[in-house]
Amino acid sequence: MLTWSSIAQEVPLLSNISSRNNISLNGKWNYIVDPLENGYFDYRLMPFETNGFFENKTFKASELQEYNFATSATMNIPSDWNTKDEKLFFYEGTVWFKKDFKYTKSNNTKGILYFGAINYDAKVYVNGKFVGSHVGGYTPFNFDVTDVLVDGNNFVVVKVDNKRHKDNVPTVNMDWWNYGGITRDVVLSQVPETYIEDYLVQIDKNEKGIVSGWIKLNSTVANQKLTLQIPELKIKKEVITDSNGMAYFKVKAKPILWMPQSPKLYDVTFSKSDENVTDKIGFRTIETKGKEIWLNGKKVFLRGISIHEEAPFRQGRAWSKEDAVTLLTWAKELGCNYVRLAHYPHNETMVREAERMGLMVWSEVPVYWTISWTNTDTYKNAERQLHDMIYRDKNRCAVVIWSIANETPHGNDRDMFLSKLAKYAREQDNTRLISMAMEVTKSPNNVNRLEDNMNQYVDIVSFNQYLGWYRGTNESCKLMQWDIPYNKPVIISEFGGGALQGLHGDKTERWTEEYQEELYKQNTEMFARIDGLAGVSPWILVDFRSPRRQLPGIQDFFNRKGLISDSGIKKKAFYVMKDWYDKKKEEYK
Template sequence: MVKRIGRKQLLFFVWIAGVSYLLPLFGNATEDESPFAVAALSAAAPSEHLLGWIDSRKAQSLNGSWKILVDPMQVGTPGSLFGGWATTRVPENDYQLLEYSYPSAADIRVPGDFNTQVDELLFYRDMVWYQRFFDVEIVPDKRYHLWFGATNFEATVFLNGSAIVQQKGGYVPFSVDVTEHVKADQNDLVISVNNRLNAETIPTGRTDWWPYGGLTRDVLLIETSEAYITNAQLAQAETAGRINGHVRTFGMPEGTPVTIEIPGAAAKHIATVDGDSMAHFSFDAEINPWSPEAPVLYDVHVSAGEDLISDRIGFRTIETQGMRILLNGQPIRLKGISTHEEPIGRDGVAYSYQDMMTLFTEAKALGANFIRAAHYPYSRHAARVADELGLLLWEEIPIYWNIAFENPDTLGIARDQLSRLIQRDWNRASVIVWSVANETVYSKPRMLFLERLITDARELDGTRLISAALLGDTRRELQFVTAHLAAYGLTSDVPSAREKKVFEKVLESVGEQAPVVGSGFDLVITDPLGELVDLVSYNEYFGWYYSRFIADQTGVSERTIRKLMLAFIPEIRISSAFDKPIVISEFGAGAKAGNRGAGVWTEDYQANVYRAQVKMIANSEAIQGITPWILKDFRAMLRSLGGVQDYRNRKGLIDENGRRKKAFYVLRDFYEGPWSGVAPN
């Protein structure tokens, strides 16, 4: 007997069949997941061993015009209902539905940030997708690697439909072997890039610089032999005329000879690959040391098997001895300036050799021999330019302000950034400092976090100094400075009668500890991180922020406090609880170029702050270096004051277009005058 199916039952079965057919289009949703949920992007992390010596390798540039799709809803994620990242087609006919397609997308330049290339994206902090095609001639028995100078700040790379690598943490290079994915005909390269930051990222979501997003540096396709040299490190040993180092290889059997040759130094040495794919060496060479006065560079060639890499490298030593810094065994003062990775005369990131040459040449014109490349790694061109110009360089990773020090994933990102920076620039003679942090507040988790990074840095490269820009004990310092300003105020004509009464109460509260005018003020840096670093670096803003804080706390006008502060700053003597050199890693004041007068935001006030600061520096024997904040006005979302800041930090000695302010000449005169000679023995 056949049982008939009713009309309603039949419709139900048709509906079930239809849903079963459609479910795969919704990303295989489960009972616990909405079919409209966005799938997480994931792929393998890049190798921890950085592919180095990039500029001597056979490379195909993938710079130029790319397609870009702005995607805050993550429509381009694989499995998306709307088509996903692979839609590089155009509609085949009038009935084909495409809601996500690259051929109709806008064009954008790589390298470069997307924020300043597209006006509407200036404040954008989220996901974008990049796409381009490229052709390559496949050569048998060769390997192919995609190399990225940096992707800010999280990127997933897809090649011909396969997710091949994911990098978390911007500003540093990474590469991936794509030999199994690349094709002899047209290749489809798609990259998701997300510049959104949060409490667990490095840096965090709140920074005093612009979080430029995108493919901010070069993208290359590199060809190597099947077995190749991954990287090599060379450094001058403590013994004069001797070079130490190592070569890392891939695919080369144990016992493979590795030749290191420096023709200009009459040196040629052959090492052999060990069981760990490494070749270690130490040999004599007739070298002249690199220095700011004589930035000598040598052609260096490293070969093994069919592979050859080359670079121009300088050799020097850097060390500390008590409170002195010794370059090539001789004491040196670090006459510096801080910078950001922004070019002169153009908004956005400085991504090219010429960008860095123009920026660093202005630092040379200031009389500087030292640059603090704050607060993150710059492009590889920065250290190369510094090598050529004879500028010592401080390089830093973006451990900045309120980092999630107890989060192991955050530590993992920081360690990766530090490792990649060091592996990229460990042959640059100009680089003398690895900095692991800026303005972090003391805590036990912070100490453990930074101690791990300092240990990593020393294990990777023991030939450079370690530092971190410290805040100091700001609350204690403000209390002491307030008492000194009160004493000054009672002998000055600047305060009003009411303000003098406030100062009298301040000194009454201090009691027997009340300072005497003219006795000076000894500021001692006590941050325990000073025990772990080689340079005790300190950020201070007596002439800028401190005056405002004291005015707010006392009720005395900011005008009065600032005038007294300018008179008092030269009496400050800075030292530390550690027998180590001190570098004042930040000080300064804001000024809009062309704005003249007595008050804040004027070139005149900024110049007066610099005059007071350099007197203080000249009176503090422990200070062996300074990097005032900052060479050039730069973009910052924190700085919104209309008509003055306009989303720029105005502490530059030049403005964004290169116009020099009065303070530029104050600092230049100091470098050419009181600090013109070498540091005393």
């Protein structure tokens, strides 16, 4: 069972927020850009206690007025400020947001203020009172704000700071845009005083023909009657909570298993006398046997693609169902049965749509490149993000891999940091596979040997390699041999190269579609020589914004490794990969 450590006034996450009784706070929010944080610190750099932008002050004509939410510009939330305000395209710092809303208080009801994600450091105020803070840009959090809500008019103010710092997760150096803002849904959820906080339903790992799990209340209330219903399986199970507010169950069942070609989901209801929570849940098994991955007792090859959470066509942070469906439809057109959602937990809608569409998911935390390995707070931050990722998506059968890192440099401090993360992930969930994106950088005598001390902590040995782009030429692939000395499945978590869509030339000319096309041809031919290869996820589905990629007329602040352009046009390499996947699909029928 997932554990929880109380942090300030934050309360454990409301699982499956979309099924709750919610008041949406999406829409227009007033905002104030505050690069010097004048709304938080006085001129001696001391934090304000009873003054500042977190108030909803109405100014009199005789008063000094240097800020005013009421006359400030508005921004649609969810969104990122980089693409909503052209003056903020490169901005990293603090922006204040404010939203007015109406609320009717009622007895025996709590108000839980839920944020899908804020990047990166958030401080939240309701009706002028500080209710809590959260650090981390890609996971949800919520506060119990019952005691600060009033009947009638209310307001919420959020201080958002996306400045990068060395000890953050991710750290200062990264290869994607640092989109700032309130980037996912905001809702005020109305729940009973004692409510269903969390639950788990899955095929029992140890007993065949059994569905097991638990239901958790927010309070340590014993002898509460709860009901689990899965009508299609003719399951109606009543359970009683123990002194911890937990109720466990085991029921006989033979569900149709979820699989990419037939992504079966069941309607599931958890209820008590004054509350119903509904979900759609699928059942499947995932395991490794030697160098193979087995889904539902059958060997499977993961035909994948890596995806950033960047909106198709318009760019900016993706968050909507429409964004998810567009990106995942392109993945399906490529022939994928799996997506690597890099390099951080994507929004819940993305994971649920992947599940609905029959795509297995690799989900990752942003332990990326060179983290502050010896900093205790950095580790705690990474562990918290890992916890929250697993906590939110533990009932999503599409998620088959938890990834704990990407392209991290070898060393004792790194090994200690990552081994602790791997062990923690397995404590939280022992039903999925653990992996991380290692890297291969050396090739003496045209032999790549993968050596990484983390091999003992993962179920799948995954690595990134860029033959033909950062190493050698496309012709190098013809000579390359591979030595991977571990009896575990292998996934190439990244490979690829850049191309500007519409730029054509000889296949030896960098940045042309023909060069990228040749790179994919040579790499996919080379894959036949990799023993134990069980999947690939090329980098990347769509061109995405990155401040590292500045080459004028070619990159223009886009990473151009996408198989699809930022305007949605498929490049020639897309069809090379599609043909290869079509053959793999036939091979693994």
